[in-house]
Amino acid sequence: SEKTFAMIKPDAYLNIGKIISMIFQAGFKINKMKMSRFTEDTAGIFYGEHKGKHFYPTLVDFVTSDVCVGLELVRENAILAWRELLGPTNTQRAKEEAPESIRAQFGSDGTRNACHGSDSPASAERELGIFFGSDSVM
Numbered sequence: 001s002e003k004t005f006a007m008i009k010p011d012a013y014l015n016i017g018k019i020i021s022m023i024f025q026a027g028f029k030i031n032k033m034k035m036s037r038f039t040e041d042t043a044g045i046f047y048g049e050h051k052g053k054h055f056y057p058t059l060v061d062f063v064t065s066d067v068c069v070g071l072e073l074v075r076e077n078a079i080l081a082w083r084e085l086l087g088p089t090n091t092q093r094a095k096e097e098a099p100e101s102i103r104a105q106f107g108s109d110g111t112r113n114a115c116h117g118s119d120s121p122a123s124a125e126r127e128l129g130i131f132f133g134s135d136s137v138m
């Protein structure tokens with residue numbers, strides 16, 4: 001089976017219970033879970049690939065605004081299965097194309113989209129390291 005990194009973002013804090021139910025319902029095992037708040041610096045590490053993009057300042061303001069919950073999820077095909085459950089990045093698109101998805105149900109716009117999911121084994125490894133590694137900055 002495969003590991004992925006999932007993160008419940010500050011806008012979905014009140015829906016943590018429902019989101020965790022959906023995670024179990026979809027057959028994932030939760031190996032690790034940690035609540036932590038990003039600083040501007042650690043958000044810059046996590047979202048380094050987006051530095052310089054037009055939405056970067058909004059994204060950093062958002063993820064540093066309150067706590068996030070990071071999770072290590074394990075399942076067959078975990079990376080793809082979690083991104084399926086999330087739905088499209090943009091909440092409006094999620095509502096149109098995947099109304100049952102987490103982002104459709106709990107997101108509010110392009111940035112405040114409830115949850116994150118790693119997009120490849122390499123990014124899962126990197127993001128799990130940031131939250132749970134021995135050199136964790138969180």
Ligand code: ATP
Pocket residue numbers: 055059088089110111112113115116117118119
């Ligand atoms: P995530 O990495 O959070 O699972 P993703 O891989 O679908 O989402 P990325 O392209 O990696 O999306 O963007 C990271 C995050 O930046 C998004 O989840 C969203 O919060 C924000 N974001 C991405 N694109 C936009 C945009 N065009 N406008 C506003 N915010 C955006």
